Amino acid sequence: MTGPVRAEGKQITWSVFGAAPYTIVDGENRDNGISDRIRRLLTSRLTDYSHFTLIVPFPRVLASLKSGEEWCFVGGVKTPERESFAAFSRPVAMFYPLRIVVRAEDRARFEALGPLSLKNLLTEHRSLRTSVLRDRAIAPAADALFRQYPPGQTYSEFGEAFRMLLNGRLDYLVEFSSIAAYHARALGAPDAFVGLPFAEENRQPVFPRVMCAGTPWGREVVARIDAVLAEERASPAYRGIVEAWTAEVDLPRIRAVYDDFLASD
Template sequence: MPLPLAHAKDSITWMEVNMPPHFIQNGALRGQGYGDIVGELLRQRLPNYEHHRMTTNVVRHFDMFRRGDKVCAIGLYRTSERESFLHFSIPSLLVMPPALILHKGRLENLTAQKTLSLKSLLANSEFRLGISKDRSYGTTLDAVIAQYRHRSGLTVFSGQEIGENYFKMLLLDRLDGLLGLPDEAMFRAEQMGIRDQLVVLPLEENRDDYKGWQCAAVCPKNAWGQEVIARINAILVEIRPTPRYRRAYERWLDANNLPLYRRVYDEIFLATKPQ
């Protein structure tokens, strides 16, 4: 009598991008990105699925989502356009928005404020700021930058990431500040061995837009995706308060931002529940 065929597990392919420290795919810190850690925590709690990981660009991500493939991702922002083809989990990541990156020695000149207004900084023609021309900093900051795009003292560079040369310009007093994400600044500074020399200050323009701090896990907008997201939601409610989950992102913040981040995490991020 023939043996019955084993029931094959359903599968999930997790779509990732090479964007440290969200995902770190090379070097001594490989696998220690906050997306790496959150993804591993989710996969451990989804044993009924066979898991695969794929690194590709965002365009291919969205093509596969629109086709309804059995793919999911961690850490996408919710938009009305994306809601047409994606199921979103409750917030899976709390990520601080773009901020001002400074050499610690500059704090005295800025009266050691805890936050600053980008508009007031750019209105001061003597303040030398470095920004990327190839990325969005969010609608509010983009609008401020557009007002001052042609002012003197603005250093505009190409590419999505802040290169080492611009951090060196901070240290050599050739720039007063850089605009970037707090976690990417600390990752790059750690790679260069200068983490203790930098500080990151939140900007008043985006400090209270907490919705813009929150990303979600996503799967295709079909019955399969809806079921996976329901399972992910239940897991997130369980694991988001745990120390390991919190440390995954906090590890990439400087001390100046931790009190604000922890308050928003406890009061707003953890308060979100599945509907």
């Protein structure tokens, strides 16, 4: 737990869950992820609040927002269920593209199943093991399939899942390419994984947002955050934040949809 930045009566607790390269909670890149940089930008501008950061498991983030605690989280995906207890800012970054991530040595095995489909993997090929982060929202089509055909296991942090994939305890993950690439490097195996397109992948980016408690306090904080974002998101510096950690091969795709990002609310 760190803080405060300033202490003038009002306080925001920024909950942080390790999801590199968006939030990086350990190692040499600690606190230098995409969401970390956005959080620092917001705390530097919301100077009439004191700011604390608290590293917690993601289910605790959601539970605290549901109970109305004065918490915010950078990187939440807006869903109808979450809108019942949280207030959401305009988008702060983008998750894109989504892939079926497998060990490089298994690429031909999965391509032989093509055209690759998550539904087919979850129904016709259930012997192929996967896992999902508890309470996560990835993208609408994938989320719906995981609800309908839940995997046999869940995980609580990203590093755990990628270690299991590397060690052969999982056969594939559904993940965004930047997250997969970061964890491959962190495991000392930068070429260990490949990301394969699949039928239900998101054709457009998924936009993470700041989510705060859905209370009058939370809605006031989100309004303040939106005012900062309105000033900052078109700047070269903010573009640099959004592009941070993106694989070179994915940069043209990120840049091609940036105007859609700016126009989204």
